[in-house]
Amino acid sequence: MKQIDSINGQDLREMFAAATTWLEKSVSDIDALNVFPVPDGDTGTNMLLTMRSTIEEAYRAPDRSASAVAQAMAKGALMGARGNSGVILSQIWRGLAQGFVGKGSLTGSDLADALQQSSTMAYKGLSNPVEGTILTVVREAAAAAQAQASNDRNDLISVMEATVRAAKESVANTPTLLPVLREAGVIDAGGQGLYTIMEGALHYLKGETEQIQLRKPMMIASSVPLPVRLPQMAVSEVPYGYCTEFILKGEELDPDKIRLRLDKKGESLIVVGDESTVRVHIHTLDPGNVIHYVTSLGTTHKVSIRNMDEQLHDFVEMQKERLPAADMAIVAVVSGDGLADVFRSLGVAAIVPGGQTMNPSTKDLLLAVESVVSDKVIILPNNKNVVLTAQQVQSLTTKSIEVVPAETIPQGIAALLAFDYEADFETNARIMKESKSNVKTIEITRAVRPVRLGGLDIKRKQAIGFLDGDLVAVSESTTDALNRVLARVNLDEAEVITIYYGADTELPEAEKVSASLREQYPQLQVEVVRGGQPHYNYIVSVE
């Protein structure tokens, strides 16, 4: 195995120049990931621009010692930092530079120690550090570097390998730490960017210049499965305001004090630097106010004020190109958290709570329709009593609406599965409507009052079973009622049975039903899913 014991400043510069080339190849992929703190789709670009400035300055270092080159790089990063992730990246360089002070060349343990400082510096620049971001990635990567450096194999390559490996795992985990990532179905963009830089540096150390030339960085896959959803623009109607960035130059500047003063003036505040140069990044509704304050402290340079709501719009457009059928969205009426998960995991953009006992209003449906990015919306009422309400929505919106009149949950799911990613809106509405005939619905509930229905005398609280809306079974137990309804369906021709058990039903009961079904019909694929729905003990689909 190849080993490198130490590198000098020139190698350090070349290593990160190579890493910048590597990063450049995945800039657009990283841009597309960007949802936090603002989905403006520029993380990759910002990190690249920051790295370019870092490397340019590295060539102006007074000598070739690691210390001098790292100092120059830190200066370049601070001057050229762009965006949230760029500024945090500049802190990482600053930490490295501090760690390398006085060193002509670097060993594996020097690198590990300096990375530790980078992690500390990265957290320091923020008044409110958030986990599941580039911060977590640099912290966990630094810890892995430390661990490797205290090992027998502590040459530079081994330490860097451990760092890259830990960074990769850390990035894959970001969606578990930051809900906004999980909801958007992405990993953290800044974390991916940092990982890519480290990976590029490792390629250089290992002498894999051909890799850098020929290959492209892989985007890290999340450690948890993620559904793809568009940023819900209309949901958060709070404007994002202006991304305001500048460099403040003066004497005896106090970054901590500035951070404190600006803290209330906006979001995503980062203040980094020293007593002569301070870089500020803030998302604010009133950039004038911020600038006004800081000009009293010194001179401002490289002022950049960008309208983020405009950027968000561009980002949404970019996402539409990358995602399937982004011009169409599906809104579904569902009750029960388990069932809501089922619908969401199949690509529904918005869920309106409601069902048998709680019919949503036209306004509820309208709000959901307006909340999705798409202009063409398919509504799945999933209940007989909601179909008509859903059909009113078209008259209240400029969006195009199609109501697929699913009258039960299984019909709604069958319609969702029939959705054709290649077909247009009208065709999809048609094939979703046609899917109704492929599924039979069984619903089991308890009678709320005594009634005579379909020639059957039903006492209060007796279990009753419906097959496609018709009452066909009465029993004392819900499980027995289900078995009775199942007996009326020709299961020889069925392939898949899905049992969604309700909020008032226990899993073992549902599993008894599925076990006996599997025994009688070994060819059947039987699935038991927690629906969590109120009112119905069981909702069952037979396909």
Added chain:
Amino acid sequence: MTVKIVTDSVADLPLQVVKELGITVVPLNVRFGEKVYRDGIDLTTDEFYDKLARSKVFPVTSVPSPAAFAEAYDKLAKETDEILAIIVSSKLSGTYDVAVQSIGLMKRKCRVEVIDSQTATMAQGFIVMAAAKAARAGANLDELEAIVRRNISRVDFRAAFDTLEYLRRGGRIGRAQAFLGSVLKVNPIITLKDGVVEPAGRTRSRAKAIDHLYNFALSYSNIEEMAVEDTATPEEAEALVERLSSKFPKERIYRSRMTPAIGTHTGPRLLLVAVQGDRG
């Protein structure tokens, strides 16, 4: 002089077709742990799926070395002065870049053009076959390029997966990411669009997924080539060929196995129908 055609192992071309049409296939590499195999050469498809099912380490693929392409080009350059390489989608593999850069490493002088097929499997294979046939009939390199570009939009495939886990792990999930994380067990149907993995449909059972493949073939008004490929379920593939024979002569349907380089990213239960023709 006849233009020579080069492709990579992802085209899934049956050996007999390769021989008959004089196509040069450059293999990708498949690595299990420390052991590297040349796709389809050092490791047969059967051995691979057997290993895939039993091995604790997951295989990874890597692009052919620039030297592998340069050698292939140089060897052909003894017989021709024009070479056309038709390569797996550059969005899925770096093979295209290697095929282009290798030109600079050639020892002999010969014009080489490289085209991104924007697809994979026998869909790519059909483009290669059509080019090889036209080359034999005397088409020059410029004419062949035009033929290839036209055929890129005329080939397509649908593949039925049991799981997208392998695609996800390999980082090639593309827009089919939308199919991940389903609470219900679903059988995803995948295709490639502009070279990127694209979701085509979902069913609740394997049988319905195979129906989807069948209906895809039926949606064509004119079929010139058809192939049915599997990874490790030959009986299913044979049954599908039987069904499709009502639409297209059975003896003209190519039966192919997915090459290990693809299997690495799809897993062992993949069934695929590829068509060249006109839809609608």
